[in-house]
Amino acid sequence: MTAPVNLAQTERSQQEIRRLRRRALLALRYLILIVLALLFLFPIAWSFVNSIKLPAEALAVPPTYLPTEISLQNYEELTTYGKIGIAQHVYNSTVVALITVAGSIVLSTLGGYGFARFNFPGKNVLFIMVLSTLMIPFQSILIPLFVMIVQVDLHDTLFGLALVYITFQLPFGIFLMRNSFLAVPHEIEESALLDGCGSLSILYRLMLRLVLPGIVTVAIYAFINSWNEFLAALIFMSDQDKFTLPVFLTTIRYGIWGDVNWGALQAGVIVSIIPSLAIFLALQRYYMDGLMGGAVKN
Amino acid sequence: MQLTLFNLSWEQRRKLTGLLFVMPTVAFVTIFFIIPLLMTIFMSFHDWPLFGERAFAGLENYQELSKDRQYLKSLDFTFRYTALVTPPIFILGFILASLVRHNIRYIGIFRTIFFLPVVIGLGVSSLLWVWMLDDRIGVFNKILLDLNLVPKAQLFLGRPNTAMNVIILSVVWKTVGFTMILLLAGLQAIPDELYESAEVDGAGYFRKLIYITLPLMRRFIALALILSVIGSVLSFDQFYIMTRGGPRNSTISIVFWIFNNSFTYFKMGYGAAMSIVLLGILVALTGLQLYVLRERE
Numbered sequence: 001m002t003a004p005v006n007l008a009q010t011e012r013s014q015q016e017i018r019r020l021r022r023r024a025l026l027a028l029r030y031l032i033l034i035v036l037a038l039l040f041l042f043p044i045a046w047s048f049v050n051s052i053k054l055p056a057e058a059l060a061v062p063p064t065y066l067p068t069e070i071s072l073q074n075y076e077e078l079t080t081y082g083k084i085g086i087a088q089h090v091y092n093s094t095v096v097a098l099i100t101v102a103g104s105i106v107l108s109t110l111g112g113y114g115f116a117r118f119n120f121p122g123k124n125v126l127f128i129m130v131l132s133t134l135m136i137p138f139q140s141i142l143i144p145l146f147v148m149i150v151q152v153d154l155h156d157t158l159f160g161l162a163l164v165y166i167t168f169q170l171p172f173g174i175f176l177m178r179n180s181f182l183a184v185p186h187e188i189e190e191s192a193l194l195d196g197c198g199s200l201s202i203l204y205r206l207m208l209r210l211v212l213p214g215i216v217t218v219a220i221y222a223f224i225n226s227w228n229e230f231l232a233a234l235i236f237m238s239d240q241d242k243f244t245l246p247v248f249l250t251t252i253r254y255g256i257w258g259d260v261n262w263g264a265l266q267a268g269v270i271v272s273i274i275p276s277l278a279i280f281l282a283l284q285r286y287y288m289d290g291l292m293g294g295a296v297k298n
Numbered sequence: 299m300q301l302t303l304f305n306l307s308w309e310q311r312r313k314l315t316g317l318l319f320v321m322p323t324v325a326f327v328t329i330f331f332i333i334p335l336l337m338t339i340f341m342s343f344h345d346w347p348l349f350g351e352r353a354f355a356g357l358e359n360y361q362e363l364s365k366d367r368q369y370l371k372s373l374d375f376t377f378r379y380t381a382l383v384t385p386p387i388f389i390l391g392f393i394l395a396s397l398v399r400h401n402i403r404y405i406g407i408f409r410t411i412f413f414l415p416v417v418i419g420l421g422v423s424s425l426l427w428v429w430m431l432d433d434r435i436g437v438f439n440k441i442l443l444d445l446n447l448v449p450k451a452q453l454f455l456g457r458p459n460t461a462m463n464v465i466i467l468s469v470v471w472k473t474v475g476f477t478m479i480l481l482l483a484g485l486q487a488i489p490d491e492l493y494e495s496a497e498v499d500g501a502g503y504f505r506k507l508i509y510i511t512l513p514l515m516r517r518f519i520a521l522a523l524i525l526s527v528i529g530s531v532l533s534f535d536q537f538y539i540m541t542r543g544g545p546r547n548s549t550i551s552i553v554f555w556i557f558n559n560s561f562t563y564f565k566m567g568y569g570a571a572m573s574i575v576l577l578g579i580l581v582a583l584t585g586l587q588l589y590v591l592r593e594r595e
């Protein structure tokens with residue numbers, strides 16, 4: 001009589017134990033995640049905290065943990081820092097990024113459409129040629145690029161730098177946009193073709209909306225990559241007025257304008273981090289699509 | 299008859315249109331990639347200063363490479379750095395991917411946080427880290443001193459060994475999120491049923507790891523490793539910004555040495571010869587990547 005009851009009880013208590021163990025493991029997982037998350041956020045948070053200290057406190061030895069007074073003076077100092085102040089460098093970086101974004105979108109969309117929907121002699125060779133540039137790191141062709149850019153007087157111009165950046169974006173952009181166009185069913189264009197619409201108007205009126213996610217992805221990568229790029233910007237710009245943000249910040253770190261102003265430098269770090277972070281956080285889904293599409297599937 | 303003629307010309311119009319659509323891209327790639335690539339080869343056989351006469355030099359630049367001690371040192375340093383930075387990125391990336399694998403509540407926030415440093419530029423992150431690592435105003439020394447873990451402030455970037463270690467720390471922070479996402483995609487592609495049936499058979503964590511997880515995600519592992527290796531071989535920003543190549547020229551990577559020769563000493567032909575060697579290394583690595591990724595399909 002009692003045996004089945006006991007059995008049921010032990011079973012229930014075993015289930016209870018298992019549930020408790022699962023809960024404990026889950027709690028442990030969250031604990032580890034939280035600790036790691038704090039460690040990962042620390043450098044950015046620390047930079048921000050120091051950027052809003054008073055300039056003198058930001059230079060204190062040893063450093064203070066928390067600001068005794070919150071101030072935007074480091075940011076104000078940046079506006080007059082160096083030869084021309086940070087605004088010009090933010091402008092430089094923005095202009096280069098916008099040209100890169102616009103150029104990458106136009107070229108990748110046209111090219112992706114061409115490779116996805118048309119047959120023409122040499123198509124495969126040209127497609128492989130574009131993609132094979134992925135194998136060649138731009139670092140190894142910077143010397144002739146520099147010589148060429150100097151030759152046509154495009155060094156020290158934001159446009160020249162943007163042209164180079166657009167080229168770096170193309171293999172990825174073409175690959176992604178071609179896949180976007182391939183994913184659109186043929187029937188959608190066919191009726192428009194039968195109605196006698198031209199290819200450009202089909203692309204513009206019909207297809208653009210359908211491949212918009214791909215375009216957004218191309219735009220995000222073009223922006224973030226050009227905004228962050230350092231080596232080419234360092235090489236192609238010798239005029240300090242034309243420095244992009246990362247190159248300008250490096251001149252602060254190297255103490256070209258006198259003693260290294262660490263408070264102002266951290267304010268500059270925050271200024272240059274914000275656009276990339278904002279774009280990433282707002283459009284994360286598209287960014288991840290690109291990462292998976294670009295890295296895994298090719 | 300008329301119909302076929304009409305069809306033919308329409309076909310041809312389509313061909314021409316297609317060609318026009320890809321033309322701008324092809325022009326860009328030709329001007330800014332193919333021509334510079336050929337020019338790199340051409341320049342590597344020349345004595346090519348920025349200003350002044352350039353002269354044919356035959357194989358001289360390549361011969362000079364074998365006598366250039368800093369070049370050999372830079373090769374050695376770059377490979378050592380790559381060998382040292384890849385395992386921590388991979389292992390931490392794998393741990394993070396395992397931690398954020400299941401869709402438990404708020405997990406998206408953690409994935410995002412671990413990935414955040416990836417979208418910050420390496421140049422800017424280096425500027426952030428060089429300041430945190432400073433012996434006088436750096437926060438690491440402050441914390442270590444406050445916890446009595448070190449007797450006096452450490453010059454992390456002032457000695458070759460510690461410089462290597464702290465730069466690796468900063469790069470792991472900056473790039474591990476990327477590896478995490480790749481490995482996460484690999485982990486999520488493994489069907490849960492496999493684990494369930496293994497558990498029925500009494501397999502523990504490590505048996506599941508070795509017999510299910512690792513073999514089934516080897517393409518993702520290979521991709522993560524190769525991309526990480528390529529990135530490390532090409533590294534420049536962190537050394538240029540954090541150590542300026544020091545102490546005693548011990549942290550000059552290959553790209554850094556190419557940069558110095560080409561844009562500081564303006565020995566561009568010599569820089570081009572080094573670029574060709576770098577190119578060879580990278581084409582080999584990418585070839586390996588394509589080979590590994592093709593295998594399963």
